[in-house]
Amino acid sequence: MTQPSRSPFQQGQKAPSRLSRRGFVLGGVLIAGGGVLAARWFNVAASTGDAALTAPQAHAAALSGEITLIDIRRPDEWASTGVPEGGVALDMRRKDFVEALAAEVAGRLDAPIALICARGVRSNRLATRMTQAGFTRILDVPEGMLGSGAGPGWVKRGLPVVTIDT
Numbered sequence: 668m669t670q671p672s673r674s675p676f677q678q679g680q681k682a683p684s685r686l687s688r689r690g691f692v693l694g695g696v697l698i699a700g701g702g703v704l705a706a707r708w709f710n711v712a713a714s715t716g717d718a719a720l721t722a723p724q725a726h727a728a729a730l731s732g733e734i735t736l737i738d739i740r741r742p743d744e745w746a747s748t749g750v751p752e753g754g755v756a757l758d759m760r761r762k763d764f765v766e767a768l769a770a771e772v773a774g775r776l777d778a779p780i781a782l783i784c785a786r787g788v789r790s791n792r793l794a795t796r797m798t799q800a801g802f803t804r805i806l807d808v809p810e811g812m813l814g815s816g817a818g819p820g821w822v823k824r825g826l827p828v829v830t831i832d833t
Contacts, residue, residue, distance in 0.1 A: 729753030749828030783808040
C-alpha cells in the first residue's frame with residue numbers, strides 16, 4: 668500500500684507567503700539602512716553637528732562681528748566668484764596658514780571662526796585640523812560658496828560677495 672503523498676507543509680517546509688513576508692521585511696530594513704548610511708556619507712553637514720552654519724547664518728554673524736569668516740579657497744576661486752561679504756580670503760595651502768589664521772583673530776584661539784570653501788569638503792577637513800591645532804571654536808559652512816548636500820550655497824542664495832585683487 669502506498670502512503671499518501673505529504674504536502675510540502677507537512678514535510679517541514681515553510682509557507683511561501685511567510686518566506687515572502689520575511690524577505691520583504693528584511694529587504695525593507697536593508698534598503699532603509701542603506702539610505703541612512705548614504706545620507707550620512709554624502710551629507711557633509713551630518714559630520715559637523717552643532718559646529719555648522721548655513722550661508723545666511725554665517726553672513727549675518729560675520730557682519731555683526733560674532734564670527735570671523737574665512738574663505739579658504741584658492742585665489743583663482745576667489746576671482747571666479749568673489750569672496751563672501753564680511754569674509755577674509757586666506758588660502759588654506761599657505762605654509763603659514765595656522766599662524767595667519769591666528770593673526771586674523773589677534774591670537775585668540777577661542778575666537779569663533781567659520782570656514783567656507785566651494786562645497787564644504789575642504790572646510791570640513793580643515794575645521795578638524797584647526798581644532799587639533801588648538802583653535803576651540805571652529806565652525807563650518809558645509810554648503811560652501813557653490814552648494815552641496817547641505818544647502819544651495821552662498822552664490823545661489825544670492826548673498827553678497829566682494830571682489831579682491833589676487
